[in-house]
Amino acid sequence: MTVVGEASLAFRVSLPETKSGLGIGAAGVSRYQHVLDYVRKYSSGIGIERVGAAYGVRASIVAGTPLDVDLANDLTSVLDGSAVTLPIIMGLFIVNLSDTPGEHLLLGQGGIDYEDWILTAEDAMRVGAGGLHVHWDPIDGMPTNGDTSDILRIAAATGTIEVDLLVVGRLQ
C-alpha cells in the first residue's frame, strides 16, 4: 500500500483597485489591494487535517459521455497499481482546460451520486471554460459511502473537454 506523506496547499487571489481624485487634490491615485490567501501544510495519517490518499488524472470528456469517478472502488496508485480508496474526501481540485466559450463542465448528479459536498442530492454546478473549482474541507471532510454515494460525475456541456482532476482524502 502506498501512503501520502506531506501535503501543501497555497491559494492566492490578488488584485489592486485604484481610483484617482479622492480627497484633496486630483493628482493622487488611491490604491487598495484585494488579497485572499490560503496557505497550509498537512501531515499524513488519519483524522482531522491529515492527508492519507490522493488520486490525480488528466481526462478527456466527450459531451454525452460523462466521466464517472468511483471514489470508493476504481482508483489506483500510479506507484504500484494498488487501489486508492477515499472514505473521506478532503479536497476536489478541477481545472477546465478548454478555452472555448460555452464549453463548461457539469459537476455532480449521475447515479450513486457522491453528494456530501453539496446541499442536497442531485445538486450540481458548472465550471466554465478556462475555469476551475476547488473544494477543500480538511477537518470534517466529506464522506463517501461505498456503492451508494461514491460517484463523482463530470460531464461536458458540449464538445470534448480536457480536465485536470485531483482528489485528496483520508481513511477516517
Next chain:
Amino acid sequence: MPLEIADVELNMRLIARERKTGIGVGAGTSAYDHLWSYVARFQGGLGSNRVGAAYSGRHTIVNGTPLDLDLRSSLTSVLDGSVVSFPIVMGIFVSNLSTTSGQTIRIGAGGNPFISWLIATGDGLLVGPSGFKALWSPIDGYATTAATADILRLVSDVGTVSADVAILGRAS
C-alpha cells in the same frame, strides 16, 4: 473617474507526495508528487479573460441569520463607497475561518438566488471548517440578473462563523 482593476493574479497550487517502499529491486522509497496548479494573470476591462470589478471582505455569519450578498446593489468599494456591481461573476472565493468541527458554511439557495453557476434553483455547496472554496470562470463567467437572481447566500450551520469572501467579475 471610475474605479479601475488591473493586474489580477490567481495562484493556486496543491502538492501531495505519495510514497511507497519496496518497489522493484532494493529497499528504496519511491515517491510521486500529485501536483495540481493554476497560475494566471488577468488585465482589467470588459470581455473574456478581463476583470472589471472586485469585492473582498471578512464577514461574521450567525446561525439563523444568513448573510445575503446582493451582487448588483449592496456591495461597495472600500476606496470611495461606490456600489460594486457584478453583472457577470467570474470568481467566488470563500475561506471558512472556523476551526470547530461541524461549523460548515452553506453557499447558495435563499430568495432571488444567484443561480447561473448551479444547475437548479436551491442548489448549493458546503464549505467545512478551515475549508476553502474557489470557483473561477474567466471566459464565460456566470451572469446575474438584477433583483431576481443576484443574491449570494452564505449560511452558518452551527454557531457564529467568520469567513473571508472575495468576488471578481465584470460588467459585460
